Amino acid sequence: MAERPKRFGFLLTDQSSMICFSSAIEPLRSANRMSGRHLYDWNILSPNGQSVQTSNGISILPDMALADATSLDILFVCGGIGTDKIRDEHLFAELRRIVQHGTGIGALSTGSFILAAAGLLDGYRCTIHWEGAISLKESYPELIFTGSIFEIDRNRFTCAGGTSAIDLLLYMISAEHGDKLAYDISLQFMHDRIRSHSDKQQVVRKLQLAAKSQKLLTIVEIMEQNIEEPLSPDELASQVGISIRQVERLFRQHTGRSPAKYYMEMRLEHARLLLLQTSMSITEIYIASGFSTHSHFAKSYREYYGLSPSRERKPVYRMAH
Numbered sequence: 001m002a003e004r005p006k007r008f009g010f011l012l013t014d015q016s017s018m019i020c021f022s023s024a025i026e027p028l029r030s031a032n033r034m035s036g037r038h039l040y041d042w043n044i045l046s047p048n049g050q051s052v053q054t055s056n057g058i059s060i061l062p063d064m065a066l067a068d069a070t071s072l073d074i075l076f077v078c079g080g081i082g083t084d085k086i087r088d089e090h091l092f093a094e095l096r097r098i099v100q101h102g103t104g105i106g107a108l109s110t111g112s113f114i115l116a117a118a119g120l121l122d123g124y125r126c127t128i129h130w131e132g133a134i135s136l137k138e139s140y141p142e143l144i145f146t147g148s149i150f151e152i153d154r155n156r157f158t159c160a161g162g163t164s165a166i167d168l169l170l171y172m173i174s175a176e177h178g179d180k181l182a183y184d185i186s187l188q189f190m191h192d193r194i195r196s197h198s199d200k201q202q203v204v205r206k207l208q209l210a211a212k213s214q215k216l217l218t219i220v221e222i223m224e225q226n227i228e229e230p231l232s233p234d235e236l237a238s239q240v241g242i243s244i245r246q247v248e249r250l251f252r253q254h255t256g257r258s259p260a261k262y263y264m265e266m267r268l269e270h271a272r273l274l275l276l277q278t279s280m281s282i283t284e285i286y287i288a289s290g291f292s293t294h295s296h297f298a299k300s301y302r303e304y305y306g307l308s309p310s311r312e313r314k315p316v317y318r319m320a321h
Helices: 018-035 089-100 111-117 130-139 164-177 179-188 202-212 214-225 233-240 244-255 259-277 282-288 294-305
Strands: 006-012 040-046 074-078 104-108 150-153 156-159
Touching: 006 018, 018 040, 018 074, 018 104, 018 164, 018 179, 074 089, 074 111, 089 104, 089 111, 104 111, 111 130, 111 156, 130 202, 150 164, 156 164, 164 179, 202 214, 214 233, 214 244, 214 259, 233 244, 233 259, 244 259, 259 282, 259 294, 282 294
Parallel strands: 006 040, 006 074, 074 104, 104 156
Antiparallel strands: 150 156
16 A cells, blocks of 8 residues: 655745745655655645745635644745744644644744744754844844755754755655665655754854954854964964953853864864865865864764765765665
8 A cells, every 4th residue: 555645744934934934845846746646745835825926926826724734744835024023822732732732843044933932942953044133033042043055853854945955855855765765755855965963053053152242252253264374272372462361251151062062163164075076085174174183083083974075975865765
């Protein structure tokens, strides 16, 4: 007996981002086409079943109202401009009801505001588009916000918006139907690399640092400019006119890391991008990332990412789950 298709719901509100919505639904369509099998079904929903005007002015008539959606496996809330202002207690209650019935739930872009307001992200890792990151953290300080391209934590699925929805859905397709299908879809979409939850939104980091301390942001920018030849703590402190102890205190207070650990993680993230996006040799990469020996680089990389640099540099269709 054939396995039934997994059923997705996409909840649109006024000004939902069209790029997020289409970037999430198209991988499902392509998975059906390229596999030659009926793997996925989907329905478009709105809070009341009425037409919704999306971010680019195109109006979409949904299949049904949220309350009429049954037997969904996963529901995605599609965010957009103004989503953070939604205060619809009836909508929040309906989302909680759906989750209580066992449906997985996710958010695209600023849809995370709606899930947070409904109490559905409490205790879960999550992410959001960088424009909403500071506001989300201030409004819901208890959230475990990562700033990643996407996050999957048990039955919660969030992504940063834009084309990151492609990466999230391809990752899900890969987990369910194999890396090769996800890879073939990415080629069809001219999507050169399937990003993972290890990929961070770089803008988020700077926004968060700027909100905490301008001196801290300045130090981090100096670190970014000196990856291949890392500066010593003395040099970093002198460039911003404060003591080493003050630098240490800033990093401990606002990042939970020592300056050395933060600098190391930055260099490892730089190395990972070079591994994934260039044809440089591993020797060239560890030198360009400020490491003096291959053994130190490989050990540090494995401790941070859980795999070796050579394992990281694998064909794109062999993704880790």
